[in-house]
Amino acid sequence: MHFKSWQVLFLLFGLITITLGFVTFFFLPNNPMSSRLRVEEKLRIIERVRGNQTGTESKQFKWHQFKEVILDIKTWLLSLIVITTNVPNGAVSSFSSIITQNMHIVHGALEGDANVTIALPLLYSWVTANFAGHTKKVTMNAIVLMSFCIGNIIGPKTFQARDAPHYIPAKVTIVAFMSVGILLTLALDMLYHMENKKRDRAGEIDMPHNYEFMGLSDEENRNFRYC
Incomplete structure (x- = not known):
């Protein structure tokens, strides 16, 4: 069987991904207490949770936390941020050669300078830092993943054959979605800031x-504070 060069790349990186998946499944512990670390090291890691107050892993599904994340406006602001920043990602990933056509610039250099993809790890970090409670956090992770998929589905659809050869509507759409994403990010950051101020005014609450x-x-x- 003869493979084309691009097929070989897909097979190579796909095989590496599958292999790492098996290694992760069998060797990466689910939590610090099930790891091979010494007892004092496990305790040191657990103590870090006391500082960030994001909670520890729990197998119990808490419906009130599920309801809480669904009804929280911050959830859907973050979801919209993921969608709007990944519409350009889906478009650029599929049609980067069209976008950079006649720019007289090395494609890799442009993509490295104007990478939209890099926002996703930062958004995941925001989820990790600002959503406490195991049920609430895993629910939010699922929402972010679905939002990522939605954005990457919409992105390529902006390039229509009737708009060839310059695809101006698609390029305008990319800029518009990214601009909206920036505004939504500023709005969410402001909400976090306002909530922190409100909790600071209330002072430290006595807890068990x-x-x-x-x-x-x-x-x-x-007593939780947002980042």
């Missing part, structure tokens, strides 16, 4: 001993 490890959500734990 070791409440940091009780899997409370960021709404339940009023």
Whole structure:
């Protein structure tokens, strides 16, 4: 069987991904307590949770946390940010050669300078830091993943054959979606800032001993502060 060069690349990186997936499944622990670390190292890692107050892993699905994340405006602002920043990603990934045509610039250099993809890890970091409670966090991770897929589905659809050869509507759409994403990011950051100010005015709330490890959500734990 003869493979084309691009097929070989897909097979190579696909095989590496599958191999790493198996390695991760069998060797990466689900939580610090199931790791091969020494007891004092495990305790040191767990103690870090006390500082960020994001909670520890729990197998219990808490419906009130699920409802909380669904009804939280910050959830859907973040979802829209992921969608709007990944519409350009889906478009550029599929049609970068068309976008950079006649620009007289090395394609890799342009993509490295104007990468839209890099926003996703930063958004995942925002989820990790600002969504406490295991059920709430995993639900938000699922919403972010679906939002990522939606954005990357919409992106390529902006390039229509009737708009050839310059595809101006698609390029305008990319800029518009990215601009909206920036505005939504500023709005979400402002909401986090306002909520922190509100909690600061209320002062430290008395909580049960070791409440940091009780899997409370960021709404339940009023001592939680957003990043």
